[in-house]
Amino acid sequence: MPDLFTPLTATQKADFHRRYLAYLRGRDGEPQWQTHTFSVREAFYQRLDQRPVRRTGAPVVRQDVFDHHHVRYRPGEKLDEPTLWALCVAKTHRSERFGVEYAHRIGTAERNGDPGNPTTYIGIEEFYHTRILRDVLRVIGLEMEMLDPSLAQQWLIKTMARLPKKLGLPLILCGEITCVAMFHLLLHKARELFADQPGPMARIEELFAQIMVDEVGHVHYARSQLDAPGLTLAKWLLPLVARGIVDGMPEYYQLFGRERLMEEVVRADVDAAARPYPDRFIPFDAEEQARSAA
Template sequence: MSTGIDGYMEFLVERDGEADALNRRLSNREEYFADIESNPVRSTRRIDQDVFNANLRRRRPEPGLSPEMLFLLATAKLNQAERFGVNLGEAYGINSGKDRPLERVYIELEEHYHTKLLAYVLDIFGLQFQVSPPPFVMRQFVKLSVFTPERLGVAAVGAGEMAGCVMFDQLRRVGIQLFADEPAVAARIDSLYREILTDEIGHVGYCAATCTSAERAIMRRLYPYLGRLFARQTPEISQLVDREQLHALLDRPFDVEALSAGLPHRTFLAAHP
């Protein structure tokens, strides 16, 4: 397989199959979701939809919520940010024009599928996702990512992808631990989050490959700050993950090998940040 962006494009075609931008479909991803739907997994835990809805609208969760509820709220709030970015990009045709590189179309479609993957996590517990905008600061970061000219914003977008990898991986680990007594539930959470993580690692590499060496240095510099920002803007994460350990992780160099360890799919990094 080739290296760099050419190699990444080959990887995307192999992993995702044919891209249908008009109908927002990737052929191989449709096969994955068909398997999910034909083999539903349901938790025996009872999660109160009304409590979930009320806290989804809150900036900070009410005191006394269970770790399971905090995990599901964190999942839903990450979905809010993903949906907000995807919908903005689609509304303005950011990555869908005929002049856009094909890999950008694939990346946008992968982000579209991430919203479905996160919604399926909630579906395990019978929860209906309520569409609402993410917090103000997250909205501004997403807008910056979508509307800033590529050459000005690519380093910030790349740093955000790096931070997103860590957040998704941390929640994946938390979910596995919380539902270890329900092996099928833990395995389904693991599978859904790993699909996202595999994509996000590729997005990091793509951003790094489009950056100059100076811009990659900015990516590395911004990464821990954006990771802390994401955790503050999703306070449920701060209650689920040890703050000092998370900060120590963010202060270390971005570790693709650790993030990729145990993933069922091969990952591809077009360039290291």
């Protein structure tokens, strides 16, 4: 991923901030920080709620088995792939949601609620991701309670939130890259597991598309906030941060294997993950590269 770790010039950073903020306003609408909602996106989800889609027939994952393992750190027995997949979906967003809520609670989130700052939109998008993941699980017949991450992950998140910006931002970039890789793997596995019912699979695709587009934008925003030393540090830390995140969700290793998962993170083509979606954000430098290639 050489492009992600190449610093932007001052002009590119200014252009990125302007274009990304305009993109967020157009895609999300007006932010309401107190309710963690957007005007445009709220209308989108209301339309989804009005036409729910569910798998039919025998459940692919039993609710009681899911509930039993959802509250455990590590599955106590060998589980089938659909159950492992559901647990990965349920646990994936715990850390990000906890981090957003913690930063808001202690007042370290920059200019909370300011519609002129992309971090306002990014924070609210993370709240929507919890809703999306709940809806994904409902498609396969499961209800999910949002739980906190492990105590070790909570400590790591709180430490990161209180770090000086120059130290915290490289870790944030690593976390966002890791999330893109994890969601990419989950979506491809869903296509393997649930292809037998095209309607419900299409709804899962529609929901995951929202997260993938958001997360790729978050990666590029985090990159735009870093200088050359910060990006070099992020590149060096990426495997370590990825292991720290995924170690708190052993289901991922059972479902995908440790080596494949780490390779997916380190070699992740972040822009390719969102390329199928027409509403994705295209960074300034990506456009420049396209023009150069032409």
